[in-house]
Amino acid sequence: MDFRLCGMTLRDFKNSPVNFGSINQDYKFMINNNNQNNNAETADTKDKGAGHPHGMPGVMPDASILGSMAGTAGKKNELRLVFWELTARCNLKCIHCRAEAQEERQKDELSTEECFAVIDNLCSFSNPILILTGGEPLYRQDIFEIASYASNKGLRVALATNGTLIDKETAIRIKECGIKRVAISLDGSNAQTHDSFRMIPGSFDAAFDGIKNLQNEGMEVQVNTTIAKHNQDEVKDILKLVLENNLKALHIFMLVPVGCGVQIADTQMLDKQKYEDILSWFYDKTMEFKDKLELKATCAPHYFRIMHKRAKDEGISISPKTHGMAAVTRGCLAGSSVMFISRKGDVQPCGYLPALAGNVLKESAKKIWESSEVFANLRDLSLLKGKCGICEYKKVCEGCRARAYYETGDYLAEEPYCIYEPSLIQNK
Ligand code: SF4
Numbered sequence: 001m002d003f004r005l006c007g008m009t010l011r012d013f014k015n016s017p018v019n020f021g022s023i024n025q026d027y028k029f030m031i032n033n034n035n036q037n038n039n040a041e042t043a044d045t046k047d048k049g050a051g052h053p054h055g056m057p058g059v060m061p062d063a064s065i066l067g068s069m070a071g072t073a074g075k076k077n078e079l080r081l082v083f084w085e086l087t088a089r090c091n092l093k094c095i096h097c098r099a100e101a102q103e104e105r106q107k108d109e110l111s112t113e114e115c116f117a118v119i120d121n122l123c124s125f126s127n128p129i130l131i132l133t134g135g136e137p138l139y140r141q142d143i144f145e146i147a148s149y150a151s152n153k154g155l156r157v158a159l160a161t162n163g164t165l166i167d168k169e170t171a172i173r174i175k176e177c178g179i180k181r182v183a184i185s186l187d188g189s190n191a192q193t194h195d196s197f198r199m200i201p202g203s204f205d206a207a208f209d210g211i212k213n214l215q216n217e218g219m220e221v222q223v224n225t226t227i228a229k230h231n232q233d234e235v236k237d238i239l240k241l242v243l244e245n246n247l248k249a250l251h252i253f254m255l256v257p258v259g260c261g262v263q264i265a266d267t268q269m270l271d272k273q274k275y276e277d278i279l280s281w282f283y284d285k286t287m288e289f290k291d292k293l294e295l296k297a298t299c300a301p302h303y304f305r306i307m308h309k310r311a312k313d314e315g316i317s318i319s320p321k322t323h324g325m326a327a328v329t330r331g332c333l334a335g336s337s338v339m340f341i342s343r344k345g346d347v348q349p350c351g352y353l354p355a356l357a358g359n360v361l362k363e364s365a366k367k368i369w370e371s372s373e374v375f376a377n378l379r380d381l382s383l384l385k386g387k388c389g390i391c392e393y394k395k396v397c398e399g400c401r402a403r404a405y406y407e408t409g410d411y412l413a414e415e416p417y418c419i420y421e422p423s424l425i426q427n428k
């Protein structure tokens, strides 16, 4: 089978001197924490940096983090999660890639020393979960150095990867450098669906090999799935696959039209009713499997509206005991608890929202976090416009600011993929 990609085959990549590497990254990812602080969400680059956005991966915040996001606990606007696109390079060509993966190393990638300086600065004012992503983060030869440095500084480090480059040796190194969880993207329940989305034959099997190698080392593995039209009827099978393989978590991510996603938005974005139906089904599964599997809808803010509305309709009061971390967080955390750093140091609220807040080579991450106008705007829910501005659920939802931006050019506009009519409109 020819796994050719960018002039190389998948086998070539695995055998290359850079003996790490996995494939694309999606970020979605989460970290489960017994302590108290963390949380999660996404990223992208303004200049078409790297990696499948999704990387959005999703990070899983713990209760206190989620609490602060929801404004119910913790320090307000505390940085809980940093998605860091370390490179744009990747061996896959995913059709929904946020980062629009590159074949070669970009000259403006941060150096190892610059990465260390960023970590030092982050530690000077915060204690976030650090999600290393790309592109494919394993393409950086210093990935384990960077992860070890951050881990030794006390940060909780996670890796968002396409999983295809994780052989036994790489799995061992991932564990040894202090990474606590690995999020791997599976966009189908079988090779046919996944490989067609990833554009590389063999990528499903390679990702699954990576999962098994990590599990053999005792690592926690999370699956991230981007939901779009091509797999909208396969979500149940993906959940089954995750359960059967004893994976730690499944995070579903609703496609955001960013990077390559812009080009496929017309054909791959779910219609609003389907979006609603999947989130409602996912809520049922979250309740059904709450003691067995970590399930999270990432970058699907109105999941939280659905959760709150359904719980109320069913006479259930929401608490961490009944709904886990979802009880104390909200839909979109971009800029209020989450920051994205691109491969060249640009800072954005999330990888999908190309609103530049600053650059870590020009000013400190602390200064950007505390004084950027973009972040200040996102933290002020009174600035939301349209339906979101008058919605009774905006404190738990907020709508996806990236989808609003791509639809209207205004990241404070209403979320275009929400079917809900706020009560102020219903009661007119
Ligand atoms: S703006 Fe959208 S993609 Fe970004 S963190 Fe918020 S919900 Fe996720």
Ligand code: SF4
Pocket: 301, 302, 305, 387, 388, 389, 391, 392, 393, 394, 397, 398, 399, 400, 414, 415, 418, 419, 420, 422
């Ligand atoms: S109108 Fe906006 S805030 Fe309200 S549920 Fe929909 S996306 Fe969320």
